[in-house]
Amino acid sequence: MLNYILKNVPVRTEKPRDHGLTMVMDKGLSVREIEDLLEVAGPHIDIVKLGWTTSYVTPNLSRKLKVYQDAGIPVYFGGTLFEAFIIRNQFDDYRRILDKYGMKHAEVSDGSIDIPHEEKCEYIRKLSEQVTVISEVGSKDAQKIFAPYKWIKLMKAELDAGSWKLIAESREGGNVGIYRESGEVREGLIDEILTEIPKDKIIWEAPQKDQQVWFIKLVGTNVNLGNIAPAEVIPLETIRLGLRGDTFNHFINSL
Template identity: 30%
Template sequence: MDRKPMSEPGCFDFLTPPYRSEKPRERGITVISDPGLSIADMRSLVEVAGPFIDHVKFTDHVGNLWRNREAWMKEKTAYYKNAGIDTLLGGIPFEIAAVQGRVGAYMARVAELGFTGVEVSEDMMEPLGADERVKAIKAGLDRGLHVFTELGRKLPEAPLDADEAIEMGLRDLDAGAYLVVIEKSDILKIIREKRDVLHRIVEKFPRDKLIFETGPGEEMEIGRWLLGEFGNDVNLENIRPNNALMFEAMRHGLHRSIDYNYFEAFAGKPIPPVAGG
């Protein structure tokens, strides 16, 4: 493998890159979705984009629960871990375990498979209630897992209520949640209806404790808006593997989708004389 971590000199290391924090990051976190990548495709993803990926979220729910072999899953989680990438299961498997009354067994199995994290959500099921949600968070923590908790619904009938979301998210953090996730469907609704809900939520949380879903489906629209509103170090989740490099370019201000805003810092300044070497 002839590629390098970002901390090593590149081919044009005499050119100063935009600032980008090194892993392990607390801000500027990128979570890539693994929709059931083969071992070969996983290795290719890590080869080309590993330094930019902080977590991988396994999103092939049917495969992860009932089709994939244990050894295969463990091989994948171990490979990501050895590459400095944490792993978690998406929220739908948790919700299946919750409606079947098997949360404890589910958390234990997630840990056994080598995952470092798990998502607690209730975006398709009936709400757990505050006390049961805290118990679910604790069940993950007891197995040594980083617990991501999600706010919002996949099929929202009404806009996300900022006050309710703030109360729930802060309670999640008090219970030990690692990151609070804002559901993509609610983000899209807020953006298109031009509401200030996300800004109100961001004002009440530490920036390193919030992460925003971008996909599936509207990654570009949501990602561009989030980077424009909250800066290049906003935490982003649910990015498709083939978009990992594009989103890193967007964070650098070096992609057409964000109008190459890297160059805004040089606007109106004289260009240095051309030198020969």
Template identity: 40%
Template sequence: MEVTSQLQWNPVLADPTGVREAKPRTLGKTMVMDKGLGLLAFQDLLHTSGEHIDMIKLGFGTSPLYPLAVLKSKINLAKEHGICIYPGGTFLEVAVQQDAVDSYFDTIMALGFNGVEVSDGTIQMERRLRNELIGKGIAEGLTVVTEYGKKGWGSTIELNELIETVLIDRELGASLVTIEAREAGRGVGIFDEDGNCKDEELQQVLSAISNRILLWEAPMKSQQVHLISMLGPGIHLGNIAPEEVIALEALRRGLRSDTLALGARKE
């Protein structure tokens, strides 16, 4: 049988949940962490998984380590696929520490990045400066994603501080606020030293803040399953490994045994 461009999967097979939004979506965004993919691997990722990726973060301070031609090609490819691409927030923290913020913004604009992450996961940053960085990103026409939480082992969520951070960041124009979990997903934020979700803390956060404006870093499959099962396919998830994008999309749609119940037919 010849496969034609008109051939499509039955919608109840492609998405048993029946709720997955197409891009540009407002719910269920997926942020991929790129820690050094080569250009061919990056092209392959977007060719295979581009429809399931909303944001790509070039992890930590990796952005200046690429040949400029490769970096610009990756940025352009991401934008062609409707993806927000930005350097990791740690790189902006380096710029703050080195008193090179203006140079940082000049360069990311010249390169064509369409997003920026504002964080203070490693350094101490006054609220005034955080406000200025968010405002600078907005003024440049960038999508601003902020991050709450410290990267140190054992760091936790301070609820009142989180609420204040989210409310101010959003008022200033941040599109999403990321909840820190690092690339390992252990011993930080809502995850314990084994990577298990601290549900009581999670519920405390959600009792005060809408889940629609939070991006949860969840690099481990067990974390993704847990959060999707608790909060549904529309949860925003980040720090997803490039090779796990389609596997995560299958979880969101109830196409894996772990979340099959999400797509169960209602009688």
């Protein structure tokens, strides 16, 4: 619900949405902080990631998950937790953990460890029989720079294996993967990916405001964006709607 009428505002998809997603990174919010966040920003949050392996050390994890779930907001464990189980040969234990906590989504990634890609796709296939799979493409190692054709090849294979959405890696800092160390977007890489991969299938990790603005201007109001800090959910929604200086003229001129 919006508080008043403004003409010629970009049209957002409605929840539950398949695109135009805002994925929030929860790096250790308390139950009370989540309740406060949802009171203000709940209508604009589509899915929440409990960052990397924070769920392993979070007190009252079940209570925390229930707050999100009761609000109708899907939540999932970060891909690093998946990798932590895999490197220890505990895949079946990981699957049991998903069931134990009533998880409906899971992330499959290989940003911290090397997994042969066919093996990674097999994990996607197996998990997709149990939950909705989001797979992450790209490395957390700034020295590993993939050519565009390789990003496209990996993304296509993971979609074929059963991924619902693909996350384009940037870490929570937004300085690896699809970005240079400075945080600048690798524009040529993004352009090439979008020639082969449907835009609605990709969640672009974009923790920095300039990155969010860039993708909204390129793809549109309903681009999927991830790794959004809790305090940035409302600001991001105003950027999507052309109601912040960064996109104000962009949308006024196109409406």
